[in-house]
Amino acid sequence: MAKLKLKLNENVEGNYFVDSTCIDCSACRRFAPSTFGDGDEFAFVKEQPETKIEIHTANQALLSCPTASIGTVDKIDLNSAKDSFPMELVPGIYINGFNKKDSYGADSYFIQSDSGNWMIDSPRFIQHLVQKIEQLGGLDYIFLTHRDDVADAHLFAKHFQAKRIIHQLDSSAQKDAEIILQGEEDLSIGPGRIIFTPGHTAGHQVLLWNERYLFTGDHFAWLRRLKRWGSFSDACWDSWEKQIGSVKKLKMLKNVEWVFPGHGNRGEIQRGKFPDIIDDAVVWMETI
């Protein structure tokens, strides 16, 4: 739990606060952008939540903070926020919450589908999520975008007898994964199409679901500070040149309607505009 004695001075006065254990992963700003602000390598409470929805999203952020750096002066009831996870974003696509420190607070997702349920990257393995996923029909596949965001995937795989999918070049993070992909070819499993996108890491992959929903891991996102779509040049562990090439590859995905990243902001795409977004991102990335 966050400690009042470690409360950051930047917090506005009131019930909610962030303490100095914050790692600036941005998860809180994605769940509750009206409450949490952007400090110099930390988040802080820029405005105390007041409305019902502001309080609900602040509580979701509190539960999803991977370092338990968000606290309240007075005791609050978190049951409603807890019960909201996994939270449905669009029909059949959920965000899990409960982000894990091991994956630097990356968001993870759940897909409910007649052709099998998927998890994309992993949240913390907690009983609440396990029970909710059981109610949603369990798990068949756990798609791991890359080595950084595997978190508790092995525990979910064991519990649900699910198959973890990771590329061989990133498989040191899950050596015993059930499906280890090799090479650069796309692979389709039901409505899921796995696309090899090296750059951030050597074995990064993204998942296109039903042609419309793109799960991008740490490959491509809405960059909040820069207010644009693109990749993280300051978090490119393999090759920026390869990264640009892998972003270019996404131009073929003409029907993308939503981008769901691990880090960076998720966002809806105007129908038919994704290739233009990719072109614009590549032009910008080539200037870096």
Ligand SMILES: [Fe+2]
């Ligand atoms: Fe990463």
